[in-house]
Amino acid sequence: MYAPVYVLATTAFKGNDFAAVLDAAKHHPKGVSVATSGYGTLAHIMVEQLRRKSGANLVHVPYKGGSQLITDAAGAQFDLLLANPYAPINALIAEGKLRVLAVTGPRRMPALAHIPTLGELGFTAANLTSTFGFYAPASTPADIQQRFHAEVNRLLQSAEMQERLRKLDNMAYPMSQQAFATLVRQDYVANAKVISEAGIQAQ
Numbered sequence: 001m002y003a004p005v006y007v008l009a010t011t012a013f014k015g016n017d018f019a020a021v022l023d024a025a026k027h028h029p030k031g032v033s034v035a036t037s038g039y040g041t042l043a044h045i046m047v048e049q050l051r052r053k054s055g056a057n058l059v060h061v062p063y064k065g066g067s068q069l070i071t072d073a074a075g076a077q078f079d080l081l082l083a084n085p086y087a088p089i090n091a092l093i094a095e096g097k098l099r100v101l102a103v104t105g106p107r108r109m110p111a112l113a114h115i116p117t118l119g120e121l122g123f124t125a126a127n128l129t130s131t132f133g134f135y136a137p138a139s140t141p142a143d144i145q146q147r148f149h150a151e152v153n154r155l156l157q158s159a160e161m162q163e164r165l166r167k168l169d170n171m172a173y174p175m176s177q178q179a180f181a182t183l184v185r186q187d188y189v190a191n192a193k194v195i196s197e198a199g200i201q202a203q
Helices: 018-027 042-054 067-074 087-094 142-156 159-167 177-198
Strands: 006-010 032-036 058-062 080-083 098-103
Touching (some): 006 018, 042 058, 042 080, 142 177
Parallel strands (some): 032 058
8 A cells, every 4th residue: 555645836836737846846946845844854855856757946945843844834935845645634634724736655645636646747757655565574474475465455456445434545456466476676776876976965
């Protein structure tokens, strides 16, 4: 399963879609400020991916955690915010203080079917999610792995579990063990490359 990342505009940014973000970032002298919950986070990597693909002047504004980030988002202290949806973010969206310009994930969010994914917009490398899975020691017998995998997927496909996940702003996305392992390896390689090229270091 995964939690999408929302590309959110505060009231400081007047554009209506992601194309407007790129246009402003390329033509405004100061670029477009993009806040995240911290240096080296998934959202920070996304900013770097977007900047490399588009050539736009996206100015990263890293915070240390979420409380001040939410306060400053409500006060329009920056243009954009990249964040997973959760209660405080959803509340600001409902109040009209944040607008969703794009989402991430393999498909659009059912509740935001009119909002495109970054993948649809041509930013496949930045179309990252907070992905969750189960891991076991390499020594775990194959039959036990397969049984556990089958039970987890059975639960994820149930209507009750999908409804619970939706309430937590998570999406069920069952896949094979091989597909999940491939996804993890691909993300590791791609993100390591961005981290190296951008000079991102642990803080």
